[in-house]
Every structure is written in structure tokens, then in C-alpha cells.
Amino acid sequence: MPAPTTPPLSTDVPSGRRTHPGGWPAVIAVTLGIFSIVTTEILPIGLLTPIGDTFGISDGTAGLMMTLPGILAAVAAPTVTVTTGRVDRRRMLCALILVLALANFLAAVAPGYWLMLVSRVLVGLVIGAFWSIGAGLASRLVPEAQVGRATAVIFSAVPLGSVIGVPAGTLLGQLAGWRAVFTVMGVVTLVVLAALVVSVPSLPPVKVTRLGVLRGLLGTPRVRVGLAATFLVVMAHFGTYTYVTPFLAEVTHAGPRTITLFLLAYGVAGIAGNFLAGTWVRRDLRLTYTAAACLLAFATLLLPVLATGRLGALVLLLVWGSAYGAVPVCSQTWFATAAPDAPEAGTVLFTSSFQATLSLGALAGGTVLDATSTTVVMVLGGCIAVLAAAVTAPVRMWGRGGAVLDRS
Numbered sequence: 001m002p003a004p005t006t007p008p009l010s011t012d013v014p015s016g017r018r019t020h021p022g023g024w025p026a027v028i029a030v031t032l033g034i035f036s037i038v039t040t041e042i043l044p045i046g047l048l049t050p051i052g053d054t055f056g057i058s059d060g061t062a063g064l065m066m067t068l069p070g071i072l073a074a075v076a077a078p079t080v081t082v083t084t085g086r087v088d089r090r091r092m093l094c095a096l097i098l099v100l101a102l103a104n105f106l107a108a109v110a111p112g113y114w115l116m117l118v119s120r121v122l123v124g125l126v127i128g129a130f131w132s133i134g135a136g137l138a139s140r141l142v143p144e145a146q147v148g149r150a151t152a153v154i155f156s157a158v159p160l161g162s163v164i165g166v167p168a169g170t171l172l173g174q175l176a177g178w179r180a181v182f183t184v185m186g187v188v189t190l191v192v193l194a195a196l197v198v199s200v201p202s203l204p205p206v207k208v209t210r211l212g213v214l215r216g217l218l219g220t221p222r223v224r225v226g227l228a229a230t231f232l233v234v235m236a237h238f239g240t241y242t243y244v245t246p247f248l249a250e251v252t253h254a255g256p257r258t259i260t261l262f263l264l265a266y267g268v269a270g271i272a273g274n275f276l277a278g279t280w281v282r283r284d285l286r287l288t289y290t291a292a293a294c295l296l297a298f299a300t301l302l303l304p305v306l307a308t309g310r311l312g313a314l315v316l317l318l319v320w321g322s323a324y325g326a327v328p329v330c331s332q333t334w335f336a337t338a339a340p341d342a343p344e345a346g347t348v349l350f351t352s353s354f355q356a357t358l359s360l361g362a363l364a365g366g367t368v369l370d371a372t373s374t375t376v377v378m379v380l381g382g383c384i385a386v387l388a389a390a391v392t393a394p395v396r397m398w399g400r401g402g403a404v405l406d407r408s
Contacts, residue, residue: 039165046170063366070359072124089203104186159270232388238361240381273325295323301382
């Protein structure tokens with residue numbers, strides 16, 4: 001599929017306001033910012049049951065902690081990016097991280113579930129805006145020859161959140177309670193804020209993203225395919241992974257410490273998948289995306305069958321982690337190649353679609369869980385992942401001409 005043309009961004013900022021590269025310290029600071037956001041977003045996965053017990057709610061209802069941030073992030077990505085288009089990006093990053101710290105501290109002291117949900121609304125606002133602005137900054141922080149490596153480092157924050165954030169949060173929750181986890185995360189976020197202030201240079205917007213640009217991108221076939229693929233694979237993942245802790249407890253009969261180790265192993269596999277995908281997408285984006293969706297389907301469909309034993313559960317979680325570690329790289333690359341002249345706009349669409357589907361997946365999984373069981377949740381997620389693989393497959397049907405290999 002040839003890359004479609006995209007409408008130009010409507011407003012250029014004078015070239016004199018372009019910034020000099022901030023170097024690797026700035027890249028690391030942005031990476032830490034995304035790490036803190038990802039960790040805060042998915043912390044409830046490992047703490048779902050104790051938080052639910054505290055407020056007297058079911059696991060499915062507690063899953064709203066994953067649903068709300070995704071909904072708000074989907075709205076915040078285009079809204080905040082467009083309305084603050086002329087604001088220095090460094091100031092925006094710092095302000096958003098400060099809001100994230102506030103959200104963590106609110107969660108730590110929440111006297112009722114309602115305030116916990118308020119804190120998650122703030123998390124969603126930060127996710128959408130920070131991702132849309134920060135994910136594409138590598139080209140402004142390092143020399144051109146280092147942009148590819150810097151981008152891979154920034155995106156490594158996603159699996160690192162799973163490797164370090166969720167297992168560490170789960171373990172700390174077992175030792176000191178879930179409120180301590182959010183307190184520590186609030187302190188960590190303030191440290192990240194200091195790193196951003198010290199290392200990131202002034203970043204006046206080079207180009208301003210307009211709503212017309214976003215509407216134009218939505219009209220391109222490649223973007224629409226990317227949206228469909230992102231919807232299906234993220235729905236499959238978060239509809240199941242949000243409830244993996246109760247699944248492991250009920251089906252595998254794993255204790256809290258074993259579940260922590262399993263989540264750690266999943267995260268390590270995610271890092272490997274992230275960097276492998278970073279290499280493979282350059283050779284064949286569609287094939288890499290399809291392979292990730294197929295492995296995700298394989299793992300979730302077989303979990304109810306093979307995860308009754310701990311070894312089977314561990315092996316399938318390793319497959320699952322490596323598969324999902326590739327998804328953000330594939331999805332972001334898809335939108336970036338679909339909108340080469342509008343990188344921030346492409347990132348906005350990636351963030352918005354990703355987060356909206358994350359919330360829908362968590363909500364759908366919670367609804368199914370409350371009505372049936374964690375086993376049914378896994379099977380349905382696997383079926384959706386199969387559909388995702390069909391959308392991204394490099395073999396497409398073209399009428400009477402038969403199957404044609406598509407490596408776009």
C-alpha cells in the first residue's frame with residue numbers, strides 16, 4: 001500500500017524559534033516521564049483486588065480505574081495538543097508531570113472510591129497530552145543520526161513500566177498496602193519533574209497542529225487501517241491483561257508472590273519484544289504487526305487450557321509479554337509512516353485511538369468478568385486478537401485478482 005499524501009500543517013513557527021538538540025539527558029528525562037505515566041496508568045492491574053476490598057467493590061467495578069484514564073486520554077490527546085499548540089512544549093511537559101504527581105497523592109489518601117476515580121481522570125488528562133507531545137520529541141533533542149535510537153529508548157518506557165512498575169507496585173502493596181504504592185509513585189513523579197526542568201531545553205512549537213490536519217489524516221486509507229488494527233489488538237490485550245491477576249489467582253492458584261514474579265517475567269519479555277520489533281518494523285511493518293497479534297491470540301486462547309499449572313502459565317505470559325511489547329512500536333510506526341509531514345498529528349491519532357480502546361477493553365473485560373469468569377475473558381480476548389491479525393496481515397485480497405503480498 002503506497003503511503004498516502006497528507007495535508008500540510010497549517011501554521012509554521014518562525015525558524016529562529018527552533019531549538020538546539022537537548023542531548024541524551026533530555027531524552028532520558030522524557031523517557032522517565034513516560035515511564036512514570038505508564039506505571040501510574042497500569043498500577044491498578046496488580047492492585048485491583050486489594051483496592052476493591054478496601055472500597056467494597058467487585059474486580060469488574062475496580063476495573064473502572066483502567067477505563068476512565070483511557071477515555072480521558074483519548075479526548076485530551078487532540079484537545080490539549082490543539083489548544084496549547086503555541087505553548088512551549090517544555091512547559092507543557094513539566095505542567096503535566098506536576099498534575100500526575102497530584103493525581104498519585106490524591107489516590108493515596110482517597111477516603112472513598114469516588115476520589116480514586118477523580119485521580120484517575122487527572123491521570124487520563126496527563127496521558128493523552130504528554131504522550132502526544134513527548135513521544136515525537138526525539139528529533140528535536142538529539143542529532144539526526146541518533147533519532148532512531150532515541151525514539152527506541154523513549155518507547156522502551158512502555159515495557160519498563162510493566163517490568164519495574166507493576167511488579168514493584170504489587171510487591172510494595174503486599175508489604176505496605178496499596179496506598180503506600182501511590183505515595184511512592186507521587187514522590188517518583190516529582191523527581192521526574194526535577195529532571196525535566198534541569199535537562200530539557202526550551203521547545204517552542206515548530207508547527208502547530210490544527211483540527212483540519214487531524215480530519216485530513218482520518219480520510220487516508222492507511223490511517224483507517226491503522227485505527228482498525230489498533231482498536232482490535234489493544235482491545236484484545238487490555239480486555240484480558242487488566243484481569244490477569246484474578247485469573248492467575250483463580251485458575252493457576254498462584255499466590256501473591258508468584259503473581260508478582262509472573263508479572264515481572266511478562267515485563268522482561270515485553271522489553272525484548274519492544275526492541276526486536278524496533279528492528280523488524282523497518283524490514284516489514286505489516287508482518288511484524290501480524291506476528292504480534294497472532295502471538296497475543298495464541299497466548300490468551302491457550303491460557304485457560306495450559307495455565308492450570310504454573311509452568312504453562314509462565315510460558316504463555318512470556319509469549320504474551322513479547323507479543324504486546326511489539327504493539328506500541330508497530331502502531332506508532334504505522335501512524336508515523338502514514339503521516340510523514342505531520343508527525344505530531346500522527347502521534348495524536350496514535351495516542352487517542354490507543355487510549356480510547358484501552359478503556360473500552362478494560363470496561364468490556366470487566367463486564368464479561370462480572371457476568372461470567374476470567375476464563376471467558378481470556379477466550380474472547382484471543383478471538384479479537386485473531387481479527388487484529390487478519391486486519392494487519394501482509395496478504396490482502398484484491399477482487400478477482402486474488403491474494404497480493406502487501407509489505408507497506
